[in-house]
Every structure is written in structure tokens, then in C-alpha cells.
Amino acid sequence: MRITISVAKVLAALLAEPAAQRYGLDLMRLTGLPSGTLYPVLHRLTAAGWLVADWEPIDPAEAGRPARRYYRLTAVGVTEARQALADLRAAIPDGRPSWGGTEPTGAPAW
Structure with a gap:
């Protein structure tokens, strides 16, 4: 599994409470990712066997909203998520992002 920044954000959000069930909007709020980025990540993680996805057992008409996944x-x-994030942290010297010697405009100097 390729660990992109988006994947790392989703994994970190899910690892905050590993047994908790999260739905899309909840994960969008936790990660700051838009739906067009989040759902492909969730699909990849599910296909890899890292996630399970289940539909909420409600009657949408009775609840007044669609069922959540x-x-x-x-x-x-x-x-795997813990190992992937640990590997990612280890790849960043002293826990700070590397900007190749120059700080991007507006970025705080570490």
C-alpha cells in the first residue's frame, strides 16, 4: 500500500479510536479531506483488507436521511496502519517536514 499524505491522514484519524466506526462526513471533518479524495482512499484501504465497511441498519424514510456507510x-x-505511520515518522528527520533547505512562502520556520 502506498502511503500518501491523504492515506496517512485517514489512517491517523482511524487509529485515534481503532474500534470506532466512522462514516464519511465524520472522516472528512477529522482529516480535512474533501469527499473526492477521501472516498478513493477508503476504497483502497477496504480493497487492501485494512478496513471493513458496513451499511448502517436503518430505514432511511424513518430516519429522514440516507443510511451511512x-x-x-x-x-x-x-x-499495518501503525507500522506505516511509524515508518513515515521515521523517514522524517527529528519529526519535522523537510522543505529541502527552503521554507515555502508563508510557512513557519521550524
């Missing part, structure tokens, strides 16, 4: 890390997903 909930995502939760699998046991394998928890292990």
Missing part, C-alpha cells in the same frame, strides 16, 4: 479498521489494518 461505516468504516472500521480490521485487526490487520490496525497493525
Whole structure:
């Protein structure tokens, strides 16, 4: 699995409470990712076996809203996500992002 910034954000949000079920809007709020970025990441993680996805068992007419699809890390997903984020942290010297010696305009100097 290729760990992009978007994937890392989703994994970090899910690892905050590994047993919790999260739905799309909840994850969008936690990660700051738009739906067009979030849902492909969720699909990739589900296809890789890191997530399970289940539909909320409600009657949409009775609830007055569509059923939500909930995502939760699998046991394998928890292990792999923790390792992937640890590897990512280890690749960043002293925990700071590398800007190649120059700070982008408006970025704080570390």
C-alpha cells in the first residue's frame, strides 16, 4: 500500500479510536479531506483488507436521511496502519517536514 499524505491522514484519524466506526462526513471533518479524495482512499484501504465497511441498519424514510456507510479498521489494518505511520515518522528527520533547505512562502520556520 502506498502511503500518501491523504492515506496517512485517514489512517491517523482511524487509529485515534481503532474500534470506532466512522462514516464519511465524520472522516472528512477529522482529516480535512474533501469527499473526492477521501472516498478513493477508503476504497483502497477496504480493497487492501485494512478496513471493513458496513451499511448502517436503518430505514432511511424513518430516519429522514440516507443510511451511512461505516468504516472500521480490521485487526490487520490496525497493525499495518501503525507500522506505516511509524515508518513515515521515521523517514522524517527529528519529526519535522523537510522543505529541502527552503521554507515555502508563508510557512513557519521550524
